[in-house]
Amino acid sequence: MTTLDDFRPVAEVTADERSRIAFGKLRVHKGDRYAVSVNADGAILLTPLASIPARELLVWENDELRAGLFRGLADAAEGKVKRLDWVTQGDDLDGEDDE
Template identity: 40%
Template sequence: MSDLDFRTVKEIVEPDSRGRFSIGAIAKSKTYRVQINDAGQILLDPVVAVPERELWLWQNSEAIASVQRGIEQAGAGEVHDLDSFAQYAEMELEDE
């Protein structure tokens, strides 16, 4: 863990009787992973929750690479018009 680009937010804080620290509005409305190193330094790493049904994508390197490639291609204007899919709108799907 590196301390590059860290800045002091509060000089000294002490936990309350339940082990909680108050660091103010800087942490408001965020979710964090809490990490600690052998020196006892605590790092709050902002995270974004992923719905469980979408987790497979983030755990599959080939699938996420394909999605990222598609996003880059779309951003570069490399798209293909496949016309309307309206003919499939009323189509009944079979359950697997």
């Protein structure tokens, strides 16, 4: 049997009549997502995933954009930002149309 580095036995589980395995003992919760990999020996590896909307993928693919976003968030957390009224001037921020 092949052993994988940094893996340790946690529990023994049995598949039910529908070939399902419960992972509650491993602190897996409803809605958690995993990539599933299998090697030639049949070892199964579950890798936790976090899904993001495609429109946000640009931030994670562009180092400069991501760094700028993090700088802006840090500035906001430190109170180094101010309201720019000209940005929202003429916009209906309440979601109501004047027409």
